[in-house]
Amino acid sequence: MRKMRRKGLASMAVQTVASTSNPTVDLGPAAALSCRECGHQVPLGPVFACEECFGPLEIAYDFSAYDTEELRKRIEAGPANIWRYAPLLPVPADVADKPNINPGWTKLVKADNLARELGVTGGLYVKDDSGNPTHSFKDRVVAQALEAARAFGFTTLSCSSTGNLAGAVGAAAARAGFRSCVFIPHDLEQGKVVMAAVYGGELVGIQGNYDDVNRFCSELIGDPAGEGWGFVNVNLRPYYAEGSKTLAYEICEQLGWRLPDQIVVPIASGSQLTKIDKGLQELIKLGLVEDKPYKIFGAQAEGCSPVSTAFKAGHDVVRPQKPNTIAKSLAIGNPADGPYVLDIARRTGGAVEDVTDEQVVDAIKLLARTEGIFAETAGGVTVGVTKKLIESGVLDPSLTTVVLNTGDGLKTLDAVAGTGLTATIRPTLDSFREAGLA
Ligand SMILES: *Cc1c(COP(=O)(O)O)cnc(C)c1O
Numbered sequence: 479m480r481k482m483r484r485k486g487l488a489s490m491a492v493q494t495v496a497s498t499s500n501p502t503v504d505l506g507p508a509a510a511l512s513c514r515e516c517g518h519q520v521p522l523g524p525v526f527a528c529e530e531c532f533g534p535l536e537i538a539y540d541f542s543a544y545d546t547e548e549l550r551k552r553i554e555a556g557p558a559n560i561w562r563y564a565p566l567l568p569v570p571a572d573v574a575d576k577p578n579i580n581p582g583w584t585k586l587v588k589a590d591n592l593a594r595e596l597g598v599t600g601g602l603y604v605k606d607d608s609g610n611p612t613h614s615f616k617d618r619v620v621a622q623a624l625e626a627a628r629a630f631g632f633t634t635l636s637c638s639s640t641g642n643l644a645g646a647v648g649a650a651a652a653r654a655g656f657r658s659c660v661f662i663p664h665d666l667e668q669g670k671v672v673m674a675a676v677y678g679g680e681l682v683g684i685q686g687n688y689d690d691v692n693r694f695c696s697e698l699i700g701d702p703a704g705e706g707w708g709f710v711n712v713n714l715r716p717y718y719a720e721g722s723k724t725l726a727y728e729i730c731e732q733l734g735w736r737l738p739d740q741i742v743v744p745i746a747s748g749s750q751l752t753k754i755d756k757g758l759q760e761l762i763k764l765g766l767v768e769d770k771p772y773k774i775f776g777a778q779a780e781g782c783s784p785v786s787t788a789f790k791a792g793h794d795v796v797r798p799q800k801p802n803t804i805a806k807s808l809a810i811g812n813p814a815d816g817p818y819v820l821d822i823a824r825r826t827g828g829a830v831e832d833v834t835d836e837q838v839v840d841a842i843k844l845l846a847r848t849e850g851i852f853a854e855t856a857g858g859v860t861v862g863v864t865k866k867l868i869e870s871g872v873l874d875p876s877l878t879t880v881v882l883n884t885g886d887g888l889k890t891l892d893a894v895a896g897t898g899l900t901a902t903i904r905p906t907l908d909s910f911r912e913a914g915l916a
């Protein structure tokens with residue numbers, strides 16, 4: 479396992495202009511790939527690890543030509559999906575005209591009922607990403623990876639997945655006319671298998687767990703059998719990851735080009751949380767929002783809480799765990815971006831917390847009952863952690879707070895399987911009265 483340690487803020491520079499470029503690849507403002515650990519730069523390509531130190535590569539941009547007010551106007555005049563932010567993403571300028579699933583611009587719901595229940599007075603919002611084409615936040619990252627796959631001439635889209643990603647890849651490939659071949663553990667829930675298979679791509683069950691699936695995919699990339707294949711979360715990972723920045727952009731624009739004070743984000747690999755921070759930093763540097771402090775809070779389920787365990791222990795390395803939780807979309811026991819999440823939570827004055835499966839279910843019901851939003855288990859994790867952090871005084875209820883719901887409750891019906899009929903009656907008014915419901 480490679481060990482990733484922080485090297486301070488210098489390694490987080492996001493506007494580095496590349497010394498090297500690949501003239502055949504047009505990915506808009508993306509200038510190069512830059513190592514997050516040592517800063518080594520390489521031309522844009524389907525690579526994800528630094529050849530010098532094995533650190534993760536991320537996109538370095540050239541935003542130097544942008545005028546703040548012109549950029550703001552261009553974004554506001556853009557389409558009601560993530561491509562309104564094309565000037566800030568590794569995609570060609572005409573991306574909106576290409577066949578893609580066009581996710582994003584999901585609702586930012588002012589959750590006044592939930593705020594009352596939790597005692598939040600500073601404004602509480604739910605960013606509801608269940609509204610994406612395949613009903614999870616994964617459409618944002620897959621849409622980016624698809625554009626990178628197109629730019630690099632790949633014809634097959636692939637991934638290792640525990641469910642949400644498989645569906646997003648299947649749908650994006652179908653729309654764009656790519657072949658898709660997706661790998662999942664063979665014993666996934668039937669609902670997730672159907673959700674991934676319905677788009678007509680190939681779906682392969684691997685006899686093993688998610689880690690085995692991942693290892694298999696890494697081998698396939700190095701083999702002639704995987705030639706021409708873009709694995710969205712492996713060899714296209716630097717591009718894929720940038721999709722999460724759009725959550726930060728949307729939240730700020732929907733708040734009237736304002737930073738939230740506090741934001742609660744679920745953690746699986748930790749990629750989403752780190753890129754939300756990257757997105758907020760970019761908006762500040764570009765002058766699109768006022769430069770003021772914000773706090774990022776990470777949320778995990780107790781049954782898979784390697785990052786919150788490290789946070790609470792004051793460690794800056796993350797010890798892998800064997801997942802055992804109903805929040806399966808977050809069940810990554812060895813999160814690649816874990817150390818960066820710890821850095822961000824500490825740097826911004828946030829925290830990482832976890833909740834039990836029982837608290838996850840209670841939180842799903844709380845959100846549904848107060849706001850009419852049916853979240854998947856990952857949303858139960860963020861709402862549950864928000865409640866816990868308010869009760870422990872870590873989250874300040876007098877500040878503007880945004881909680882992410884990253885998926886649709888219809889995908890994880892089992893979590894609330896005990897919910898059902900209030901009563902069964904005969905079709906008569908007497909029977910209705912007898913049931914005590916009049
Ligand atoms: C994948 C996923 C996340 C976040 O994953 P990261 O690996 O941390 O980026 C959050 N919620 C849902 C529902 C997901 O499927």
Ligand SMILES: [Zn+2]
Nearest residue numbers: 513516528531
């Ligand atoms: Zn490096």
